Amino acid sequence: MTRTENPTNPQVQRTQSLMLDAARTLLDEHGPEAVTHLRVAEAAGVARATVYRHWPNRAAILLDLLRAGADLRLTPPRADLTITERVTAALTAFASALNGDGGRTLAAMIGLAEWDEDVFAALGEMTAFGPMFLNGIITAGIEDGVLDENTEPALLVDRLIGPLYFRRLLYHDLITDDYIANLVTTTIEPLVRDG
Amino acid sequence: MTRTENPTNPQVQRTQSLMLDAARTLLDEHGPEAVTHLRVAEAAGVARATVYRHWPNRAAILLDLLRAGADLRLTPPRADLTITERVTAALTAFASALNGDGGRTLAAMIGLAEWDEDVFAALGEMTAFGPMFLNGIITAGIEDGVLDENTEPALLVDRLIGPLYFRRLLYHDLITDDYIANLVTTTIEPLVRDG
DNA sequence: CTAGAGATGATACGGTATGTCTCATCTAAG
DNA sequence: CTTAGATGAGACATACCGTATCATCTCTAG
DSSP: OOOOOOTTOHHHHHHHHHHHHHHHHHHHHHOGGGOOHHHHHHHHTOOHHHHHHHOSSHHHHHHHHHHHTOOOOOOOOOTTSOHHHHHHHHHHHHHHHHHTHHHHHHHHHHHHHTTOHHHHHHHHHHHHHHHHHHHHHHHHHHHTTSBOTTOOHHHHHHHHHHHHHHHHHHHOOOOOHHHHHHHHHHHHGGGBSOO | OOOOOOTTOHHHHHHHHHHHHHHHHHHHHHOGGGOOHHHHHHHHTOOHHHHHHHOSSHHHHHHHHHHHTOOOOOOOOOTTSOHHHHHHHHHHHHHHHHHTHHHHHHHHHHHHHTTOHHHHHHHHHHHHHHHHHHHHHHHHHHHTTSBOTTOOHHHHHHHHHHHHHHHHHHHOOOOOHHHHHHHHHHHHGGGBSOO
């Protein structure tokens, strides 16, 4: 088995792209256990040996797949919005990722991360940005005197994001705008100075 | 393959218990993918055919395993406690389940439930009791006039339990009493009448 | 206690997946 | 055009899977 080494080679990029697309479809439709060298090769129209040349084992395929799923893009918070509006915007972007393919990917990662530290690390990278982003909004709110000064940003982030994960992962619910609005109102409002 | 039929037979109970113990160890140590007929048979000191006689496929083994993990026992809420104390007690019991083997079982189920509706149903059964229990405490609090009358019990349950799942599943954190205390205080206090 | 029903152990079998290897063919770049 | 490198096709040994058979063991009815 000669390993593939040159990532700039367009031939390599093309076959790798084919395989990753096939692997992603397999993951979405049948779960992590379906992502196997044989099935990826068949789905991608590629020789089985080629899949082995790119990834020595199944975990490596999944890792590449999961890392690519970490494309949560949040627009910077606009200064002209209230703290409630800024938090709502962040959670809405977050929820749309959870409602889409990101939710399934996340569920798969949670199941794997418990026994695979590489997946756990990838899970950390993938999910770190959202909470960090929210933390920034909250910290700014405290410094600006808009939020109660005794607020613990980290805990508040958990209290805002936790319910979204909870509903998505355990009930397979879609997160609606109404849900986010109620969550933000009940969670943030008591912390807003005066009001 | 002659299927095993009589569950009262002590011989059946003994071998089944051996196999389930072995399967649980495999699940805890190596994850759901390690729970296979062959490995269960080897670990249990049982013939491979016997494992097939009890469960036709791997999903069936996992289901029996996961269902057995749903033994969350909560003591009835005591009337002499405040609403905060009652919620804290419930969350503490809940957290200790998450901190123990229940956390890994839950992570495994979340990963599987996305693509297996039987596991999803089992997940629902397993996790329904905690929220229902909390919901009862909260509803009683509202009826007694202790909590704000505009409180939505279902959302409040999400806001209390969601953060626990979030920290356990995504960060592999142990849930401490301090964390629960802070969570309950910040979440419940604004809803308590007068105070 | 004994006889019979049922459960298990041991083993065999075909089918399939896995991981590696070889070599012919194809593609990209000088 | 030439050549290094990547892929396709297939072979190969190994391992796992699901099923079947039959002897042996265990429980229970009588």
